[in-house]
Amino acid sequence: GRIKAVKLTGHADRIGTEEYNVDLSLRRASSVSDYLVNNGAVEREAVEIAGKGESMPLVGCEGVVGAEAIRCLAPNRRVEVMLELF
Secondary structure, three states, rough: OEEEEEEEEEEEOOOOOOHHHHHHHHHHHHHHHHHHHOOOOOOOEEEEEOOOOOOOOOOOOOOOOHHHHHHOOOHHOOEEEEEEEO
16 A cells, blocks of 8 residues: 555664763654655655664663674664654
8 A cells, every 4th residue: 555654763882981871863764755755655744754873672682892783783773764654
């Protein structure tokens, strides 16, 4: 079916300040919104974006540091997409 509404929720890993990560997660969601709108998938008015920062991690990677932590934390850097179809 056609897309009626889209909810995009951006997420970030724990690297950086909480304030930065909330902004980063919003920018991630906004980037996906721009892509969907610019490619004709959905009208801008049908898109809702949110940023959760580092508050909802998929992985913790406790005790992992440096470049390995950046790799380990990759799943936390994401945009979740929820579609409502007609």
